[in-house]
Amino acid sequence: MRNRRSLLVTPLLVACVAAIVGCGSSKSSSSSASSAASSSSTASTSTSTPAVGIIQSVAALVPSSIKSKGTLTVAADASYAPNEFIGPDGHTVVGMDADLSQAIARAMGIQANVVNATFDTIIPGLAAGKYDMGASSFTDTKEREKTVDFVDYFSAGTSFFTKASGGTSVTGLADLCGKSVSVESGTTEETDAKAQSGKCKAAGKPAVNVLVFPTQTAANLALSSGRAQLSMADSPVAAYQVKQSNGTFKITGVTYGTAPYGLAIPKKSGLAPAVLAAVKVLEGNGTYMQILQKWGIQSGAIPASQMKINGATS
Numbered sequence: 001m002r003n004r005r006s007l008l009v010t011p012l013l014v015a016c017v018a019a020i021v022g023c024g025s026s027k028s029s030s031s032s033a034s035s036a037a038s039s040s041s042t043a044s045t046s047t048s049t050p051a052v053g054i055i056q057s058v059a060a061l062v063p064s065s066i067k068s069k070g071t072l073t074v075a076a077d078a079s080y081a082p083n084e085f086i087g088p089d090g091h092t093v094v095g096m097d098a099d100l101s102q103a104i105a106r107a108m109g110i111q112a113n114v115v116n117a118t119f120d121t122i123i124p125g126l127a128a129g130k131y132d133m134g135a136s137s138f139t140d141t142k143e144r145e146k147t148v149d150f151v152d153y154f155s156a157g158t159s160f161f162t163k164a165s166g167g168t169s170v171t172g173l174a175d176l177c178g179k180s181v182s183v184e185s186g187t188t189e190e191t192d193a194k195a196q197s198g199k200c201k202a203a204g205k206p207a208v209n210v211l212v213f214p215t216q217t218a219a220n221l222a223l224s225s226g227r228a229q230l231s232m233a234d235s236p237v238a239a240y241q242v243k244q245s246n247g248t249f250k251i252t253g254v255t256y257g258t259a260p261y262g263l264a265i266p267k268k269s270g271l272a273p274a275v276l277a278a279v280k281v282l283e284g285n286g287t288y289m290q291i292l293q294k295w296g297i298q299s300g301a302i303p304a305s306q307m308k309i310n311g312a313t314s
Helices: 010-020 027-039 064-069 096-108 119-127 188-202 216-224 234-246 271-284 287-294
Strands: 069-076 083-087 111-116 149-163 182-183 209-213 230-234 249-264
Touching: 064 069, 069 096, 069 119, 083 096, 096 111, 096 271, 096 287, 119 249, 149 188, 149 234, 149 271, 182 188, 182 216, 188 209, 188 230, 188 271, 209 216, 216 230, 216 234, 216 249, 230 234, 234 249, 249 271, 271 287
Parallel strands: 069 111, 182 209, 182 230
Antiparallel strands: 149 230, 149 249
């Protein structure tokens, strides 16, 4: 579908995380601070969010297990600016998803603890009870809804970007044959690029050289160093990387596959209705738009009528 991050989760991985609280190593905030912050040094990284107080209608929906501990533990892979990345202090997760998570928690009458985690460990971590919510640019799809529930809150597509000087131009996926493209592991971009490579070979054309990296930051470095000719990322992320590159990168081609982002929530946790109520209130009182405008991604805003639980269409 679009290019939001996919949930490539196997039963083995879920079982492993449940047993040992994480087969994949969870990133400490400091471990990725330098790489994430370096690509986002000129961003607005204030950790403050618009003032939000408890909303009783929302708080009434919060499960007692969450309410009793007073904290909403939220996981984000902080390498995907401006949606989630490490702030200038070297450890705080900032960005659109972090701000929205804080506002949601405040509406619930509790606090949010946004932690940095490797992307492909977030969903298993939810299943293991390590996290209450995943806010990390997840695409909501019917297949992924089999694993977790989603509260849809944003819309984005996939964009291509390349070097501004001497870069490789494409129109869409079909133009990737014979080219090298860098992507983040576990994303829909990885799935799409590999699927296109198969189509290229079936048509008798050169395969796509898909270079997979653990973070988008590393994928960007592959592009800037010349190892990759192109990179792919969610449209707000690609636009942000181009803006922050100071003329090094440019968007090429047409954004494709627009689909909803969803906040990932463990099934049967009872938390999804409270999160949905919160985002709808935040949309209605203007907080939602203020957060998106802060990060320059207001074009992905959706109305409250499109905010729903498990609203994937494909």
